[in-house]
Amino acid sequence: MTWPEGIVARSITTGDAPAWADLLAAREAFDQDGENYDASDLLEELEDPQLDAERATVGLWSGDQMIGYAKIHPARTVVDVDRVSVEGTVHPEWRRRGLGGALMRWTIHAAGEQHAATFPDSPGEVRASAKNTHEGSIAMLRGLGFEEARYFFDMKAPLDGPLQSFETPDGLQLVHYDPSFDEALRVAHNEAFRDHWGSVPRDPESWKTHVTGSRAFRPKLSYVVLDGDTVAAYALGYEWAADTAVTGIREVYVGQVGTRRAYRGRGLARAALATVLAEGARAGYQRASLGVDADNPTGALGLYESLGFVVHSKWITFRRAL
Structure with missing residues (x-):
């Protein structure tokens, strides 16, 4: 994966939890999704014994600031389709520079590798969610070949x-x-x-x-x-x-x-x-x-x-x- 010049991309470690929490706080202040996390919440995620953070996460850095991230959630069992859920965001001050699309392409690639390694004999799909008012995210997903599958209410x-x-x-x-x-x-x-x-x-x-x-x-x-x-x-x-x-x-x-x-x-x-x-x-x-x-x-x-x-x-x- 090629990232813009000056941006460092690497997997997320436990020591990154405070910077990750700062990124998510900036996202929530701008997007108002009703999702708040502190560093302890994120540390708990990273300490999940079933998470291979080296392969399932990526953080984007500008200096010591995390400006974007993505994470995949591989399925542990398959009933009909191997669904690999993905998540991610870009800091509001760094949006409209192609970072969101780059992160989603990373998740598609990582999900494909995960599927090939775990359940290659089953149909596979990558799954992402967006609030219905986030027109930019919806347009990006559609542009990358995603289709609407289901609706959920909070x-x-x-x-x-x-x-x-x-x-x-x-x-x-x-x-x-x-x-x-x-x-x-x-x-x-x-x-x-x-x-x-x-x-x-x-x-x-x-x-x-x-x-x-x-x-x-x-x-x-x-x-x-x-x-x-x-x-x-x-x-x-x-x-x-x-x-x-x-x-x-x-x-x-x-x-x-x-x-x-x-x-x-x-x-x-x-x-x-x-x-x-x-x-x-x-x-x-x-x-x-x-x-x-x-x-x-x-x-x-x-x-x-x-x-x-x-x-x-x-x-x-x-x-x-x-």
């Missing part, structure tokens, strides 16, 4: 008004998350999302790293519905300290909500999610948020709207065949 709900509660059916228990049934929860999540677009099963290491082992995970704001030892439904809460520091609003992010097929239609996810919201309000959180596939096959959008969530922003997922 939804928010205030926690300062009356909150609903729901009873679980006889024989089922609604309880706090506990590490003792973490593996049963992982199995339930994989089964619940088996029919969702782009979803692949979580292996134990990935689950512990990104879901219940994340520093943002809040066990006291996470609930599961149990049928004996079986996890029937669940709603898991998270808190991003960087968001609170920037916005001044304590927000509980509901990262995962699901119900196993055999238990659907009984209001179990509704009960778990409503309890997360009520507990969040009692703990002093001012708002809740979550993301949802606009074409979610289980009718999740209607569930969230009935609990007070409204669409805050819209995102487009693009794909390009490898």
Whole structure:
């Protein structure tokens, strides 16, 4: 990959976390995407045991300032298509110089190499997302051969008004998350999302790293519905300290909500999610948020709207065949 003269490109290391956080703060101040990260969040990403930062990341530098980055997220398993998700940005003061296009070409190349090394016998695609108001990013992706594949909503709900509660059916228990049934929860999540677009099963290491082992995970704001030892439904809460520091609003992010097929239609996810919201309000959180596939096959959008969530922003997922 050829980079503009004077720009140094290299993989991102743990020592780069503060400079990376500064870059993302500049992006958020300009783009207003509602995404805030501190150096500890990024250090956690770089210490992911499944991340090969040497091959999966690149940072662009002007002196000691990180002015752009890109990162690929290889799939660990394949169901139908090997989807390699990518992310990246350019500092607002360095945009319109071709750096964004150069970074995306790097991700396409890196994703292609990753696909060839891991799942060459499956169809492959590279996947990127853009907020629907970011016309420049959308035009760049289309110019590089990406096509629109899916739409997602970022939804928010205030926690300062009356909150609903729901009873679980006889024989089922609604309880706090506990590490003792973490593996049963992982199995339930994989089964619940088996029919969702782009979803692949979580292996134990990935689950512990990104879901219940994340520093943002809040066990006291996470609930599961149990049928004996079986996890029937669940709603898991998270808190991003960087968001609170920037916005001044304590927000509980509901990262995962699901119900196993055999238990659907009984209001179990509704009960778990409503309890997360009520507990969040009692703990002093001012708002809740979550993301949802606009074409979610289980009718999740209607569930969230009935609990007070409204669409805050819209995102487009693009794909390009490898």
